[in-house]
Amino acid sequence: MDLLLPRSTGSSQMVSHCSVIQMDIANNSVNSSKTSVVPRCTFGVLLLNLGGPETLEDVQPFLFNLFADPDIIRLPRLFRFLQKPLAQFISVARAPKSKEGYASIGGGSPLRKITDEQAEALRKALCEKNIPANVYVGMRYWHPFTEEAIEQIKKDGITKLVVLPLYPQFSISTSGSSLRLLESIFREDEYLANMQHTVIPSWYQRDGYIKAMGDLIQKELEKFDQPKEVRIFFSAHGVPLAYVEEAGDPYKAEMEECIDLIMEELEKRKLTNPYTLAYQSRVGPVEWLKPYTDETIIELGQSGVKSLLAVPISFVSEHIETLEEIDVEYKELALNSGIEKWGRVPALGCQPTFISDLADAVIESLPYVGAMAVSNIEARQSLVPLGSVEELLAAYDSQRRELPTPVTFWEWGWTKSAETWNGRAAMLAVVVLLFLEVTTGEGFLHQWGVLPISR
């Protein structure tokens, strides 16, 4: 019997129609007898993602939203009032360069379309596993914004929610930022505060994800004349080094573990290719996670590597950094550095093993299977524990508080005790730097691509 659910026009919501064994969510139990009418589906999954500009006009306001995020540019408390003016300044200055990139991939980011497709595929996979659910998409920096998805969730009367960031590995700058926003929305809303919810902070270690990555890599390796000679080149999105070393971001550790698991999976398939992990897409003058992708490609070429298979690893959709940075810039760099054969593994998108595994992750996190799954959860636990948004961030924040100095890539020499004096020194330094930049035409804003370099 068809399950009828409320229809919605908003793209932050997927409407479900599925023939299923009914789940009695109110009683936390699964009822295997089919019923004819189900008034509404009260179980929801919220997919969190970054969002991307859909047109070239969207690029500057998208960049503004990104740089206005205190988890992307973290200013000392004293200077928080500068967050928005600074975001405005950087976004306006960076927009022309970013627009060129988006223009070259068709005039906008494909992220919304792909994430919507993933949401629909996940909804279907959940249906097939007898769990009817509405699946929502909430983006951090562009439409459909997380706030829009939350509005829809409330309108639909959702009573149980699984929050699933679409980033396999956790970073302060991605899942952390989205969860922090969500926490603030939940805190101010009585309906949400009373809604049962759980978060899957990262899922890079799940078998289905690892197998799906193994399948994609194996398929691309087979396209080379001599697959055994190919070096597998994992290129992850970078983060500033200070995030990992000073703010306690688990991103690097999770990334390295993820690569180990994928290589173990390939070894099971008798694929023992050499491999490298490097970090791409750095922005600004500070040190980011190393080795850098561009420098590593040059070194590999110079050391005699002839065949390279690039594997984007920190994101599950195609986006500007796969379609432009890897497919155009890094490919050209590789071919100019002595590498003769180049390949690239596509992003997972709606790959069936992957989507089915995401559905399993959702099901395993449901409160009503919680008791049965305790041992699994413990085994799967990453550096950030599974829990509610509030508990998750509380755990993460206390972990950060124990670290000596919560310095971020926009802070320097920052300690609480020295707050006032460091703050004043910082303000003075910013003014002097800005003055020098404008008068000499050189400096960190030029390096960041914020101010154009005069040739």
Ligand SMILES: C=CC1=C(C)c2cc3[nH]c(cc4nc(cc5[nH]c(cc1n2)c(C)c5CCC(=O)O)C(CCC(=O)O)=C4C)c(C)c3C=C
């Ligand atoms: C796991 C993935 C990502 C991490 C970690 C991350 C950190 C991070 N990013 C910036 C700055 C920019 N990111 C931009 C685009 C962008 N970033 C990610 C993913 C991660 N970012 C994606 C998937 C995208 C592309 C979205 C799309 O439209 O397709 C941009 C805008 C593009 C550009 O101008 O280059 C910026 C800027 C920082 C500073 C950061 C860590 C602190």
Ligand SMILES: [Fe+2]
């Ligand atoms: Fe980014």
